[in-house]
Amino acid sequence: KQEVTQIPAALSVPEGENLVLNCSFTDSAIYNLQWFRQDPGKGLTSLLLIQSSQREQTSGRLNASLDKSSGRSTLYIAASQPGDSATYLCAVGNSGYSTLTFGKGTMLLVSP
Amino acid sequence: DAGVIQSPRHEVTEMGQEVTLRCKPISGHNSLFWYRQTMMRGLELLIYFNNNVPIDDSGMPEDRFSAKMPNASFSTLKIQPSEPRDSAVYFCASSFRQGGPTQYFGPGTRLTVL
16 A cells, blocks of 8 residues: 655745755555645645656746655755745555545745 | 535534535546545545546445535535544545546535534
């Protein structure tokens, strides 16, 4: 059974810092990996999707990498802003039907 | 596009009562997912449908839970009878399978069972 772990569980940084969120998974036979953002009281918003054949994806200040063999992914946020404060969840796609196994998330607080 | 619509947004009920959560997926999407989120267990997949057919319900915790999708634009998740341990946020998500794996989430229903 796939298990997804995210470290750290919570992170507090001052505005402007570059930061890295970590995600690890136990079964490397994945179809894809996604990073989501969740704001308090809201649903999830997909940020980046990396297919299993890819190594990284970039969107603006966000860069996600994938190392399937070691079962790891990182989400890099450059020049963090208070508006980046949210919970970030990593999800692994396990099959062609796109079912996802989620980590418990990293709660990020960026202070002005 | 209104996105995935869920109702109610909040539900408070007493133990033993029946609870029905509703979801309207994004028009044109052919896959629908029900998730439950708790602090202890995180986000868990309960059941998903493809073209209105349940594909995998192995995440449904027990027989008190049931889900239906009578047509492409509506799904329900029912809990009968409800118990305090069912308290959680329930999310519905939809995707267009042929369009890639990205799932679009609704705002969730926060359920409290007293």
